[in-house]
Amino acid sequence: xxxxxxxxxxxxxxxxxxxxxxxxxxxxxxxxxxxxxxxxxxxxxxxxxxxxxxxxxxxxxxxxxxxxxxxxxxxxxxxxxxxxxxxxxxxxxxxxxxxxxxxxxxxxxxxxxxxxxxxxxxxxxxxxxxxxxxxxxxxxxxxxxxxxxxxxxxxxxxxxxxxxxxxxxxxxxxxxxxxxxxxxxxxxxxxxxxxxxxxxxxxxxxxxxxxxxxxxxxxxxxxxxxxxxxxxxxxxxxxxxxxxxxxxxxxxxxxxxxxxxxxxxxx
Numbered sequence: 001x002x003x004x005x006x007x008x009x010x011x012x013x014x015x016x017x018x019x020x021x022x023x024x025x026x027x028x029x030x031x032x033x034x035x036x037x038x039x040x041x042x043x044x045x046x047x048x049x050x051x052x053x054x055x056x057x058x059x060x061x062x063x064x065x066x067x068x069x070x071x072x073x074x075x076x077x078x079x080x081x082x083x084x085x086x087x088x089x090x091x092x093x094x095x096x097x098x099x100x101x102x103x104x105x106x107x108x109x110x111x112x113x114x115x116x117x118x119x120x121x122x123x124x125x126x127x128x129x130x131x132x133x134x135x136x137x138x139x140x141x142x143x144x145x146x147x148x149x150x151x152x153x154x155x156x157x158x159x160x161x162x163x164x165x166x167x168x169x170x171x172x173x174x175x176x177x178x179x180x181x182x183x184x185x186x187x188x189x190x191x192x193x194x195x196x197x198x199x200x201x202x203x204x205x206x207x208x209x210x211x212x213x214x215x216x217x218x219x220x221x222x223x224x225x226x227x228x229x230x231x232x233x234x235x236x237x238x239x240x241x242x243x244x245x246x247x248x249x250x251x252x253x254x255x256x257x258x259x260x261x262x263x264x265x266x267x
Contacts, residue, residue: 008032010081015040015148016093022049026054026232039066144239171189174189175248194226195231
């Protein structure tokens with residue numbers, strides 16, 4: 001916790017109904033944000049729970065159901081913040097995957113899988129930045145964009161080849177946008193490793209997820225399986241004044257997994 005360093009801020013978080021997005025929304029609210037726009041694609045009950053947590057933390061919670069893979073959806077998310085006249089931080093956290101952990105099985109994924117993942121994970125982030133640009137530039141200090149990439153972007157491990165490739169593209173785009181949008185907007189990316197959230201339970205049997213959780217805790221240098229709250233602080237750092245001279249940076253937040261390329265295989 002860093003006190004009230006987000007006092008009066010207007011925050012937008014895509015993919016905020018659960019997991020890391022929820023943790024980021026609550027963290028910024030607890031640090032003084034005036035309003036948090038909570039985007040979700042389909043999980044209304046979970047998004048409403050996030051909204052209650054944000055409200056309890058002291059911020060106004062604004063729910064917007066929209067698909068970031070569609071330009072109209074991105075414009076709708078940004079429009080929810082327009083009455084404040086600015087966006088101080090945009091967290092591009094929305095993401096999807098295709099579970100195909102045996103990367104050697106090239107038939108486990110299709111061209112359509114690549115296009116679907118890129119549309120949300122890469123194009124969606126770009127569309128959000130483009131839609132929010134004027135409001136990100138309207139504040140008294142440089143606006144901040146924080147992209148949720150992945151350790152998959154730098155190691156090629158992860159739920160599938162299309163997923164790793166899309167996160168690699170997102171990391172590269174972070175550099176491009178940091179150059180293009182300076183000095184009025186800072187753009188950085190956080191690369192989590194395994195996060196113990198319901199994400200994996202959507203495509204993997206519960207027993208396999210538990211084996212994965214135990215395997216991660218045993219194999220990472222810090223001997224932990226990270227939670228969403230463990231990662232949120234690093235993401236929020238990029239949007240804080242403490243990082244006001246940081247742009248074009250990628251931060252691995254993986255309990256040290258990258259040090260030994262510890263396996264995330266489902267043993």
